Amino acid sequence: MKRYKRIAELDDLVRMYARDQSKSLEGKLALTLVNIEEDVPEDNEFIRNSFQADYFTVFRLRKGNSVIRLNFKDYRISPGQLVVIGPDCVRQLISLDAGSVVESVVFTIDYLNEIKLGKKNSILIHFFSYKVHRLWSLEKGEDEKMDFLFARMLEKMDHIYSDNFGFELLRICFIEYLIELNYVSLRYREKLTNRYVIREDLVAKFIQLAQTNHLVERQLSFYADKLFVTSKHLSETVKLITGKTARQYIDYLNVIEAKRLLESTALPISDISDRLSFSSPAFFTKFFHRMEHKSPREYRKRYK
Structure with a gap:
């Protein structure tokens, strides 16, 4: 079994479950909205086995129930909750109910460098640190805001090559998404000095x-x-x-x-x-x- 998964390997998962509700950008950013119509097969190597990856992941459950194991600790996830996962984390999907709706935003450090956040990179991705709780519960307004921001990113991804400012518009939406995550993370991490x-x-x-x-x-x-x-x-x-x-x-x-x-x-x-x-x-x-x-x-x- 390979130790690390690359972001491009999500394409297999996308074709299997997400159909047209997933977009990817050159192996640097992937947006996925998956409607699990049936139980995830036991023999699905990508999903069932533990692995590390070269990307950051925000996994949000919109419907259903799931159990994810991160660094050998199990997290039970319900609708309105999300999990933040850094590249150093060993991850494994333990269970995912049929009928679940899962949203994920996956990105690499290369993409963060490419959009030129500079020193703000480390500020905005501090919430992926293992000092921060992995599982977050969203309040009503936050849940609705995350829905809106994810939909906007999907829309901008659709027009990234046809619009003269496609890359810039996607960049703006993605940064706004990170900023919103940062606001939510304030409840789950120590205040930065x-x-x-x-x-x-x-x-x-x-x-x-x-x-x-x-x-x-x-x-x-x-x-x-x-x-x-x-x-x-x-x-x-x-x-x-x-x-x-x-x-x-x-x-x-x-x-x-x-x-x-x-x-x-x-x-x-x-x-x-x-x-x-x-x-x-x-x-x-x-x-x-x-x-x-x-x-x-x-x-x-x-x-x-």
Whole structure:
């Protein structure tokens, strides 16, 4: 099983369920409104298995009930609720009722850079941080506003190539959508101070680097050199924003991937150790026990 899913792979899901209620933009932004007319097949590899992705996701339930597992914690979702999912998150759809209506907005960091939000990038996507609650309940006015903004984005996507200002109009609608999410997120996250805002850009770059390299590079100096800061400054800044030091965040990514492999594959412990670039299975076992207070074998037995 592939560890990461790319945004382009949503096309298979779109063709299967969404029909004409889904639009995508060059593998950078995808809008999907799915009416689940029947139960999701058990053998659907994209939906049923856990995976990480290279994109951000806002998953909103308009009708029905669903259970999503994020980083091995289950979230029960009802109409009027949404889930925010960052690229570092291991995700798995556990159940989705027939008759459910699901809306999703999926976008990459490349699209955020392309629309040139600058330093506001880190402010607006702070709500994807693991410090923020994943599950949000929308109030009546917020639910209606999200419906309106999603419909506008779909409309602008339809005319993106035929309208001389198609890309710009879509950009404006998408930014307005992010701003509305940001307002909702204020109920679910700590208030940002100026010092947080200034330093979040460095942390966002570190997280992007860590997500790409953590399986092969666990030395903090590697990331500090790439970001042109000292290891101490990087670690202190990451802790200020996320609550974890940079090294703890790298360990967090590794243990999440280890748990995914232990749960969803039959790979021997030695192979998992190799995939995670540990020098030996014994060192991997020691690391896993330190993080989870049980051995990899003990953890796997829970799911057998």
